[in-house]
Amino acid sequence: MKTKRYSFILEAMQPIAHHSGTLGNVSLFMRRKVHDGKGNFEDVPFVTGDTMRHGMRDASAIAYLDAAGLLDEKALGEAATRLLFSGGMMTGKGDASKVDLARFTEMCTLCPPLGLLGGCVDNRSVPGRLFVDEATLICSETERFIPDHAKEWLTAERVTIKSFREHMDEVTRVRMDPLLDPSKRGLLLPEAHVDVMRRLGAGERAHAADDAVEKSDSKSTMMPRNFETLAQGSLFFWQATCNCLDALEEDSFDVMVAAFLANCVVGGKKGTSHGRMRSIRAWNVDIRRPSDTVSDCVGLGKTTGSLFVEHVAKHKEQIREWLRIVNA
Amino acid sequence: MTPIHVVAEIGSGTFTRRGAIALDSLLIHQTCLRQGRLSVDASTCSGDIEIPIAREPGGRFYLASVSHGKPVARELQYTNRRPAIAEMQALCDPQATRVINISLGANKGYRIPRSITYYERDELEWWAIGDPDGVRDLLATITHLGARRGVGLGRVMRWRVEECEPWGDGFPVVLDGKPTRNLPLDWPGVAGSRVGFGVLSPPYWDQTREERCFTPETQ
Numbered sequence: 233m234k235t236k237r238y239s240f241i242l243e244a245m246q247p248i249a250h251h252s253g254t255l256g257n258v259s260l261f262m263r264r265k266v267h268d269g270k271g272n273f274e275d276v277p278f279v280t281g282d283t284m285r286h287g288m289r290d291a292s293a294i295a296y297l298d299a300a301g302l303l304d305e306k307a308l309g310e311a312a313t314r315l316l317f318s319g320g321m322m323t324g325k326g327d328a329s330k331v332d333l334a335r336f337t338e339m340c341t342l343c344p345p346l347g348l349l350g351g352c353v354d355n356r357s358v359p360g361r362l363f364v365d366e367a368t369l370i371c372s373e374t375e376r377f378i379p380d381h382a383k384e385w386l387t388a389e390r391v392t393i394k395s396f397r398e399h400m401d402e403v404t405r406v407r408m409d410p411l412l413d414p415s416k417r418g419l420l421l422p423e424a425h426v427d428v429m430r431r432l433g434a435g436e437r438a439h440a441a442d443d444a445v446e447k448s449d450s451k452s453t454m455m456p457r458n459f460e461t462l463a464q465g466s467l468f469f470w471q472a473t474c475n476c477l478d479a480l481e482e483d484s485f486d487v488m489v490a491a492f493l494a495n496c497v498v499g500g501k502k503g504t505s506h507g508r509m510r511s512i513r514a515w516n517v518d519i520r521r522p523s524d525t526v527s528d529c530v531g532l533g534k535t536t537g538s539l540f541v542e543h544v545a546k547h548k549e550q551i552r553e554w555l556r557i558v559n560a
Numbered sequence: 561m562t563p564i565h566v567v568a569e570i571g572s573g574t575f576t577r578r579g580a581i582a583l584d585s586l587l588i589h590q591t592c593l594r595q596g597r598l599s600v601d602a603s604t605c606s607g608d609i610e611i612p613i614a615r616e617p618g619g620r621f622y623l624a625s626v627s628h629g630k631p632v633a634r635e636l637q638y639t640n641r642r643p644a645i646a647e648m649q650a651l652c653d654p655q656a657t658r659v660i661n662i663s664l665g666a667n668k669g670y671r672i673p674r675s676i677t678y679y680e681r682d683e684l685e686w687w688a689i690g691d692p693d694g695v696r697d698l699l700a701t702i703t704h705l706g707a708r709r710g711v712g713l714g715r716v717m718r719w720r721v722e723e724c725e726p727w728g729d730g731f732p733v734v735l736d737g738k739p740t741r742n743l744p745l746d747w748p749g750v751a752g753s754r755v756g757f758g759v760l761s762p763p764y765w766d767q768t769r770e771e772r773c774f775t776p777e778t779q
Contacts, residue, residue, distance in 0.1 A: 237703070280712075314667065317647045321667075361593075
């Protein structure tokens, strides 16, 4: 067995909007407690390990299907999709009281990332061997948890470490009511147009009469809402550790990390320029810098992924059959 | 074999479903991993797996405590799962999969709470009688402790394994009359401790081997 650990400094290329919930119409950033070692706690924003791990699962599933030539076919069943992209589910089918090691080994052979990530297959839980840490915001509150090698780099690069409060931002976005725009009202059916004009008129009269009830009844669907973000350019420390049993698993781990970092987007608001991150410094990494060089996970060159791709391609027909019948 | 004190410096919150983490379990799991064994059951723990911890003279359990740490804060987090709708729309065979039910069954999303514990000085500690070098070697590849390790909980920043002075006759399993691990009811030196059902040797999840024993008061 070999334990491989890759650690990275990630930079937010866009503001990060990774929320835990809402308070009224304000989305709150995901936070967790950080202990200062003296009995005091701060709730510090972070990107969960769940998010980072799911990103790796997602990216590796795409890489796997690509290598097996199944990405452009609609060839998967519901269970196979659930297994690859969500880790599967206890379905109540199959016998959870028996662990068939031969079957387990076969599954790991056909889908190397499954052996590392774990999942629920044939109604039993397969433990993973991949430990993906949260992306820790580099700030004064978390500084003591940053390993020495990363601290040395931060010092050499003259990175100023400030409180997480400096990184936080609260922004407002508004979903407009299209019916307030005359040109869009022109697209309505005549009877719908009459209804809308009646509502707009009622709203104006309610405003003039200062009638709160009528104002509420006739208000537009415009929706302003606020959400917290972490500033563009914020730095994060992130590491992933894997217990690999053979060269194929090591290569699979490399592919998973590379595929994820090649297109690393976390949190919400992805559609509106939020969440993109890139690796700007890596340690213990014997793969090429993914963010610089990789456009897809199988384009890494000879040093990474070749074993994985060759293995998956070799078992293509078995994989197709397994994905057809798998219970997950 | 000498008295040893093991400390894990934790860099995040820790989630333990059973309250405490047994040192002998950690070492057996690592040994199994290094031997390429995929499954640990009662038969594999019965003696063919060597770990650098001494057993009690009767051989019923290892002379190692469970983890001890004083909780100073707790936090509620959630494990969320959303159904992979976009992926199913993109990749599923439309003839074979016509409808996906996301309100019940296997594709239903979930949000499961988990209670995270933070310990005083961010440390968990164990006591044992064992070979410090052997223990250090096995612990070196344990990077996370507890449940939900896969998503970074229980991250170990550093292991410290030191020889120590035993505190008295009960070392390392009885401290001030209290058990530091599950102990059989005939074990000497235990006074006024709670009695419950527990397993004396790994794997501790194997409830078929539960028996009445002294149980430690942890967290």
